[in-house]
Structure formats: C-alpha cells, structure tokens
Amino acid sequence: xxxxxxxxxxxxxxxxxxxxxxxxxxxxxxxxxxxxxxxxxxxxxxxxxxxxxxxxxxxxxxxxxxxxxxxxxxxxxxxxxxxxxxxxxxxxxxxxxxxxxxxxxxxxxxxxxxxxxxxxxxxxxxxxxxxxx
Amino acid sequence: xxxxxxxxxxxxxxxxxxxxxxxxxxxxxxxxxxxxxxxxxxxxxxxxxxxxxxxxxxxxxxxxxxxxxxxxxxxxxxxxxxxxxxxxxxxxxxxxxxxxxxxxxxxxxxxxxxxxxxxxxxxxxxxxxxxxxxxxxxxxxxxxxxxxxxxxxxxxxxxxxxxxxxxxxxxxxxxxxxxxxxxx
Numbered sequence: 001x002x003x004x005x006x007x008x009x010x011x012x013x014x015x016x017x018x019x020x021x022x023x024x025x026x027x028x029x030x031x032x033x034x035x036x037x038x039x040x041x042x043x044x045x046x047x048x049x050x051x052x053x054x055x056x057x058x059x060x061x062x063x064x065x066x067x068x069x070x071x072x073x074x075x076x077x078x079x080x081x082x083x084x085x086x087x088x089x090x091x092x093x094x095x096x097x098x099x100x101x102x103x104x105x106x107x108x109x110x111x112x113x114x115x116x117x118x119x120x121x122x123x124x125x126x127x128x129x130x131x132x133x
Numbered sequence: 134x135x136x137x138x139x140x141x142x143x144x145x146x147x148x149x150x151x152x153x154x155x156x157x158x159x160x161x162x163x164x165x166x167x168x169x170x171x172x173x174x175x176x177x178x179x180x181x182x183x184x185x186x187x188x189x190x191x192x193x194x195x196x197x198x199x200x201x202x203x204x205x206x207x208x209x210x211x212x213x214x215x216x217x218x219x220x221x222x223x224x225x226x227x228x229x230x231x232x233x234x235x236x237x238x239x240x241x242x243x244x245x246x247x248x249x250x251x252x253x254x255x256x257x258x259x260x261x262x263x264x265x266x267x268x269x270x271x272x273x274x275x276x277x278x279x280x281x282x283x284x285x286x287x288x289x290x291x292x293x294x295x296x297x298x299x300x301x302x303x304x305x306x307x308x309x310x311x312x313x314x315x316x317x
Contacts, residue, residue: 015165036193038161073193074283
C-alpha cells in the first residue's frame with residue numbers, strides 16, 4: 001500500500017474505538033470518543049505511520065491536534081504516547097504543534113495523563129481544556 | 134431448573150450484592166457490550182463518577198486480559214485479532230466497596246511470570262505504582278505482550294487495596310486457574 005500524505009484519514013467511531021479525523025490537508029488532527037480496541041497496536045500503528053509521513057513534509061504550517069477521549073485503556077495509552085512522541089519530534093524540528101487536551105473537569109486519570117504528556121513532550125504547545133463541571 | 138429454583142438463584146445473587154457476572158467466551162464485541170451494560174448499571178446506582186470510571190477501567194482491563202490470555206481458546210493461540218477465549222468476570226459490593234474478580238485458565242509455565250508481575254504490586258504505595266506506570270509507558274512493548282505491560286498497573290492504580298490473586302491447578306490438565314481480585 002502506498003502512503004499518500006495528502007490524503008486525509010477518517011475512521012468512524014466504533015463501540016470501542018474513537019473517531020479519527022486527521023485532515024492533513026487542513027493541518028487539523030482530531031481524536032474523539034473512547035479507545036479500547038482489541039489490538040491497539042494495529043489500530044494506532046497505521047494512524048501513527050500516516051501521521052509521521054505527513055509530518056515529514058515541510059514545516060510550513062501550524063498543526064492543531066484536538067484530543068477529546070473520554071476513556072482509553074492501557075494499550076491505547078501506550079500508543080497515544082507514541083503518537084504524541086511523533087508530534088513532539090516534528091515540533092522540535094520547527095513545526096508549531098498545538099495540542100488541545102479535552103477532559104472531563106473531574107477526570108483525574110485523563111488530567112494526569114495530560115500533565116504527563118505536557119512534561120514529556122515539552123515542544124508541544126499543550127492546552128488543557130476542562131469540560132463540564 | 135424450575136421457576137422456584139430460579140427465584141432462589143436470583144435472590145441469592147441479589148443477597149450477595151453481585152452487580153454483574155459473566156462466564157463464557159470473551160471477544161472484543163462481548164467485552165464492548167458488557168462494558169455498556171456495566172456503565173448503564175453504575176450510572177443508575179448513584180455511584181460517584183470517579184468510582185464509576187475506576188470500575189469501568191478495571192473491568193475493561195480484566196476482561197481484555199481474558200480475551201488476550203485465557204488458554205481456553207476457540208481461536209488459534211497465536212491469533213492477534215478476533216480472539217475468542219473463555220473465562221469469567223464478576224463485579225460485586227462488599228463492605229460498601231466495589232470489587233471485581235476474574236478467572237481464566239493459564240498455562241502452568243506462565244504462573245511464575247504472572248506471580249513476579251503481580252506480587253511486587255501488592256506492597257507498592259500509590260506513588261510507587263504511578264512511578265512504575267510512568268516508567269513502563271516509556272519502555273518498549275514487552276515481548277509476548279499484546280498490550281503495553283500496563284494493564285495490571287492500571288488496575289492497581291485504581292484499586293483502594295492491594296490486588297489479590299490466586300493460582301489453582303486444574304486436575305488432570307496442564308493448566309492453572311488464575312484468579313484476580315481488585316477492590317476499588
């Protein structure tokens with residue numbers, strides 16, 4: 001399969017996987033819903049590969065990443081960490097990457113994971129967005 | 134079973150404060166449907182949102198462990214997708230706290246590795262668990278693992294008491310029944 005970076009990536013949500021709406025052309029990447037697929041490595045493997053291919057292009061655009069996940073299991077957590085690592089690499093190489101991290105105002109687990117991402121991936125412009133309350 | 138016996142059975146389930154129980158084959162679809170059922174039940178039980186989230190998360194981790202690692206499998210052991218494996222999972226209330234239990238057979242030779250993974254968690258503080266979680270998040274996926282090696286740490290993080298576990302050799306087979314209990 002050839003990877004065409006200009007192609008947008010859309011995967012509709014299922015009962016246990018999030019909606020993936022990566023509009024590479026518009027430089028906006030969105031993940032929304034719940035994430036506990038049977039095989040997180042396979043589910044996110046292709047998404048990460050496509051994102052890396054997109055980020056390998058010239059850093060002439062800001063990238064906005066919206067993550068509004070209400071639950072993710074342990075193996076998804078690991079893969080999300082790898083996705084943010086890829087985005088951080090691009091940010092270190094000069095692309096401005098804004099990460100909007102949406103979470104329920106009283107969801108400590110997702111808040112803490114966001115803080116973890118903020119610490120680990122310092123090149124990302126991290127914005128914590130508490131929802132509800 | 135006649136209706137009277139069924140009434141007795143249902144009454145004893147209620148008396149034991151069993152919120153959810155399933156024994157059978159675990160597939161991703163089954164886990165997802167059960168997760169919906171568990172969520173619905175907890176939402177209507179006036180459980181605090183943070184407790185609901187912890188129960189839900191522990192439930193998914195324990196159920197997916199069965200999908201991934203039970204050796205009572207209808208699908209080839211090496212298969213990574215669309216797995217169908219047997220086990221049981223239960224949610225109940227004891228002393229005003231929720232607990233989750235799961236059981237599935239494992240190969241006798243996996244017992245030591247599981248014990249080495251679980252035993253240290255029992256004496257770790259919450260800070261220790263969070264530290265180990267952060268370290269594991271940064272390591273490569275362990276060989277033979279279908280997850281991230283984070284599953285038990287995730288359950289331990291959400292539990293209010295040390296994880297309990299037990300291995301019970303199954304007579305006449307080379308498998309061992311593996312039990313886990315998490316009190317939230």
